[in-house]
Amino acid sequence: MVRPRTPLLNRDRIVEVATAIVDAEGLDALSTRRLARELGVQAPSLYNHFATKEEIVDAIGDAIVAGVDLSMLGRDPWPAALRAWARAYRAAFRAHPNVVPFLARGPARRPASLRLADAVYGALVDAGWPPAQATRIGAAMRYFVAGSALGSFALGFVDDPSLYAADYPHLRDAHRLAGRHAQVDDSAFELGLDALVDGLERRFAELER
Amino acid sequence: MVRPRTPLLNRDRIVEVATAIVDAEGLDALSTRRLARELGVQAPSLYNHFATKEEIVDAIGDAIVAGVDLSMLGRDPWPAALRAWARAYRAAFRAHPNVVPFLARGPARRPASLRLADAVYGALVDAGWPPAQATRIGAAMRYFVAGSALGSFALGFVDDPSLYAADYPHLRDAHRLAGRHAQVDDSAFELGLDALVDGLERRFAELER
DNA sequence: TTCCTTAACTAACGCTGTTAGTTTCTAGGA
DNA sequence: TCCTAGAAACTAACAGCGTTAGTTAAGGAA
Numbered sequence: 057m058v059r060p061r062t063p064l065l066n067r068d069r070i071v072e073v074a075t076a077i078v079d080a081e082g083l084d085a086l087s088t089r090r091l092a093r094e095l096g097v098q099a100p101s102l103y104n105h106f107a108t109k110e111e112i113v114d115a116i117g118d119a120i121v122a123g124v125d126l127s128m129l130g131r132d133p134w135p136a137a138l139r140a141w142a143r144a145y146r147a148a149f150r151a152h153p154n155v156v157p158f159l160a161r162g163p164a165r166r167p168a169s170l171r172l173a174d175a176v177y178g179a180l181v182d183a184g185w186p187p188a189q190a191t192r193i194g195a196a197m198r199y200f201v202a203g204s205a206l207g208s209f210a211l212g213f214v215d216d217p218s219l220y221a222a223d224y225p226h227l228r229d230a231h232r233l234a235g236r237h238a239q240v241d242d243s244a245f246e247l248g249l250d251a252l253v254d255g256l257e258r259r260f261a262e263l264e265r
Numbered sequence: 266m267v268r269p270r271t272p273l274l275n276r277d278r279i280v281e282v283a284t285a286i287v288d289a290e291g292l293d294a295l296s297t298r299r300l301a302r303e304l305g306v307q308a309p310s311l312y313n314h315f316a317t318k319e320e321i322v323d324a325i326g327d328a329i330v331a332g333v334d335l336s337m338l339g340r341d342p343w344p345a346a347l348r349a350w351a352r353a354y355r356a357a358f359r360a361h362p363n364v365v366p367f368l369a370r371g372p373a374r375r376p377a378s379l380r381l382a383d384a385v386y387g388a389l390v391d392a393g394w395p396p397a398q399a400t401r402i403g404a405a406m407r408y409f410v411a412g413s414a415l416g417s418f419a420l421g422f423v424d425d426p427s428l429y430a431a432d433y434p435h436l437r438d439a440h441r442l443a444g445r446h447a448q449v450d451d452s453a454f455e456l457g458l459d460a461l462v463d464g465l466e467r468r469f470a471e472l473e474r
Numbered sequence: 475t476t477c478c479t480t481a482a483c484t485a486a487c488g489c490t491g492t493t494a495g496t497t498t499c500t501a502g503g504a
Numbered sequence: 505t506c507c508t509a510g511a512a513a514c515t516a517a518c519a520g521c522g523t524t525a526g527t528t529a530a531g532g533a534a
Contacts, residue, residue: 065481098484
């Protein structure tokens, strides 16, 4: 087959199928040949639409970040907006956990990331935060959300008491975390988010004093 | 050469050279053949000491985490200890930024990570935190530190005003961040750490009320 | 109609992690 | 002291990787 009547590929379809592969089997399962096969095509054809494989994965990341709801920013009071946005951001990551390690590679220059940064910064400045502080708050929130999305803390523990008893005296009951890692991570996120925004609110009050 | 009188390789030497390669040229530059060449050896010889390449990178990560100072935990008052530990943890990551994306892959079952979790958890429980809360605080702190280490926020911006003016109204001056990303990230980390620990201190006070 | 661009193809390159099988040296036990 | 088991190096090879070069035919523009 050479140059079909109607194009077989387009960027959106490639990204869609690539996302499905990564979600189902992880980043390592995404090869150009595998992706091409599922698209009914040979691998080099992908290069008519993307310059490199990295560009494809970039597009996956951008699509995910683009799906984060930003409507609360600039509408709700800033502490509530920040909390709601952080939850939405984390939920988007959690829906595609296999992509998160890639998002961690290098700074986010993708359009959706910039739009997100713009919205958070704008909401904070409009609420009365000095611009320099708003930048740092946006960054700190991103740190927390990104970290919570990628490093499942509780998942690190295996359900076998004998592993911990000897070497790690305080972790005697850590093996019990194994079965509840999702709940533990969720409540750790909520606790951290609460503490973080609380701390920011206190700073804000001092600012206006 | 076959089986030399004194072994050419051992795990420590492999990890040492591998770390140097990753630090200098990034994770992608670390291939088994490249690593073997720098060790004066053929690639398959590495498999006498590690089962897979992943195990080698795991060992790099473990060595880095093992270098984090934990002495303040259980010695200093918990808020001060938490701040000092978070700074030490982040500094360790920052000393090997190329390894951080790998550390983000999958939960940390490495011995050094467990030792670290043990120390944080123990210090918080000894200070009077209920065990369930201590678990979550440790996790939340890890989220924040890990996130701050891997996602340089300011690095996402390029020093070119025209890129932002049109699409991102609030980021008019974002291009100025480009040259100062290290300082911006540092101060964002300090601000977030302050807010986070402040928020935790308030929770702790309410706990004892 | 002619011509350029587009989007598919086949073939191939050098690289990757890893395995199999071989050789030789070392260490420990009889 | 000899014998044996295992360790640690090797060579050769495999399948898969991302990517490039060059080819072909269809679509759209002049």
